[in-house]
Amino acid sequence: MVAIQTNLPTHVSHAKSSSMTDKIDHTQLSAWLKEVADARCKIAFTHLFKFFAPKIQRIARSKFPNEAQSHEVVQDTMSNVWRKAHLFDSDKGAATTWVYTIMRNVTFDILRKIKSNREDNLSDDIWPIAESAAAEEQPYEDHLENKQLLRVIEALPETQQEVVKGFYLMEMSQEQLANHLNLPLGTIKSRLRLALAKLKVHLGEDND
Amino acid sequence: MIKHHPKFELLEAFVNGDLPASLSIAITIHADMCPLCQQKILQLTEQVAEQSFEEDVISLDNLDNLDSSSHFDISIDDDLESDALFDSMISNITFSEDVAEVVKPTDKSVTFKDKTYVLPTVLSNIGFGKTANVGKLSRSRLQLNEDEIHTNLLHINAGGGVPAHTHKGFELTVLLDGSFTDHEGEYNKGDFIMLDGTFTHTPVSENGCLCYTVANDALHFTQGINKLLNPIGSFIY
Numbered sequence: 037m038v039a040i041q042t043n044l045p046t047h048v049s050h051a052k053s054s055s056m057t058d059k060i061d062h063t064q065l066s067a068w069l070k071e072v073a074d075a076r077c078k079i080a081f082t083h084l085f086k087f088f089a090p091k092i093q094r095i096a097r098s099k100f101p102n103e104a105q106s107h108e109v110v111q112d113t114m115s116n117v118w119r120k121a122h123l124f125d126s127d128k129g130a131a132t133t134w135v136y137t138i139m140r141n142v143t144f145d146i147l148r149k150i151k152s153n154r155e156d157n158l159s160d161d162i163w164p165i166a167e168s169a170a171a172e173e174q175p176y177e178d179h180l181e182n183k184q185l186l187r188v189i190e191a192l193p194e195t196q197q198e199v200v201k202g203f204y205l206m207e208m209s210q211e212q213l214a215n216h217l218n219l220p221l222g223t224i225k226s227r228l229r230l231a232l233a234k235l236k237v238h239l240g241e242d243n244d
Numbered sequence: 245m246i247k248h249h250p251k252f253e254l255l256e257a258f259v260n261g262d263l264p265a266s267l268s269i270a271i272t273i274h275a276d277m278c279p280l281c282q283q284k285i286l287q288l289t290e291q292v293a294e295q296s297f298e299e300d301v302i303s304l305d306n307l308d309n310l311d312s313s314s315h316f317d318i319s320i321d322d323d324l325e326s327d328a329l330f331d332s333m334i335s336n337i338t339f340s341e342d343v344a345e346v347v348k349p350t351d352k353s354v355t356f357k358d359k360t361y362v363l364p365t366v367l368s369n370i371g372f373g374k375t376a377n378v379g380k381l382s383r384s385r386l387q388l389n390e391d392e393i394h395t396n397l398l399h400i401n402a403g404g405g406v407p408a409h410t411h412k413g414f415e416l417t418v419l420l421d422g423s424f425t426d427h428e429g430e431y432n433k434g435d436f437i438m439l440d441g442t443f444t445h446t447p448v449s450e451n452g453c454l455c456y457t458v459a460n461d462a463l464h465f466t467q468g469i470n471k472l473l474n475p476i477g478s479f480i481y
């Protein structure tokens with residue numbers, strides 16, 4: 037565990053000594069994180085926990101009505117601090133910024149789970165915690181396909197199909213279509229309108 | 245050259261984690277291309293972090309002195325309860341020797357018509373709906389599940405455009421590739437364009453473009469024959 041100090045936060049008192057808010061001892065926080073990273077030091081972690089956890093809980097309480105959820109934020113944030121300490125780089129920023137990022141990300145994912153019912157944990161993609169040195173290949177799956185609209189169009193009555201295909205796929209104007217199909221413009225418009233209503237229902241269902 | 249940036253309030257909400265995923269992603273995409281906003285976000289994060297963690301007056305370390313040092317109305321029972329809770333959290337967390345591996349996601353690519361684009365990394369783990377094509381427009385919806393907020397990749401083929409339209413809500417466009425113009429001027433790769441509901445515009449793309457779009461209401465087409473398109477306004481955004 038080496039001889040790095042594991043004292044309680046030293047209350048560095050700067051000029052404004054009357055204030056109740058203490059200046060944060062960034063050097064100390066960074067040193068504890070390094071001990072957790074290098075030696076899995078539980079004492080250093082306990083110091084970090086006692087510094088951050090009550091603050092995280094208070095912040096979380098302002099975002100969640102439910103106390104269990106604010107505990108979840110504390111638990112998940114500090115668990116990430118324990119498991120990701122080796123990713124902290126004191127040259128890149130303060131320990132407070134790093135822990136804040138983890139807390140904000142944990143909070144974001146829990147809120148998203150509640151509001152959108154999604155457990156996709158997007159936060160680390162939106163706000164990456166650390167650049168990874170070894171980027172592993174992940175299987176790539178392309179969800180994009182072009183065929184769906186065509187399938188829906190082909191389910192339309194013949195007369196509507198030719199209008200829709202001409203208008204959207206061949207990008208003809210309604211006037212051009214009227215000439216091409218030798219039909220009154222009004223007929224083209226009403227067929228298009230009918231077809232659009234059906235397309236809307238189909239695509240709306242499948243895409244929303 | 246990027247000319248359009250998210251305004252300060254939006255960056256602030258982003259840093260606080262208060263924006264929906266759709267808008268947070270939009271800012272990440274922009275900031276990856278915009279060193280200016282990236283710098284602002286870094287500074288804001290530092291400031292917010294400092295404020296978040298310095299305000300605390302009573303920590304567990306001085307719980308013993310609570311009576312004398314506190315003139316806030318905080319229940320001692322609550323704190324003692326969380327003291328025990330915190331102790332058990334500490335032992336639970338440190339019980340595991342696991343270290344988190346960070347896997348950098350592999351960038352996805354998409355093909356619209358015959359053009360293939362590599363997507364921003366932030367989109368790597370998001371599912372997409374199938375592509376719908378309307379004339380020179382193609383769009384694919386992101387599966388973010390944010391109720392009335394719809395997020396899409398919108399591709400405009402060379403020479404295509406979106407007919408004149410307004411919104412009741414907002415419409416955000418981040419240009420991922422290519423350029424388009426409207427009556428305000430030209431927009432280029434990286435531009436972050438937020439319009440509110442009072443705005444009418446007619447973007448046209450001479451050479452084609454790919455956009456990331458977020459809107460909280462269907463488009464409403466405003467002119468002549470394009471009114472016919474209103475039923476499909478919700479496809480595009």
Ligand SMILES: [Zn+2]
Pocket residue numbers: 246248249250274275278280281282
């Ligand atoms: Zn910018």
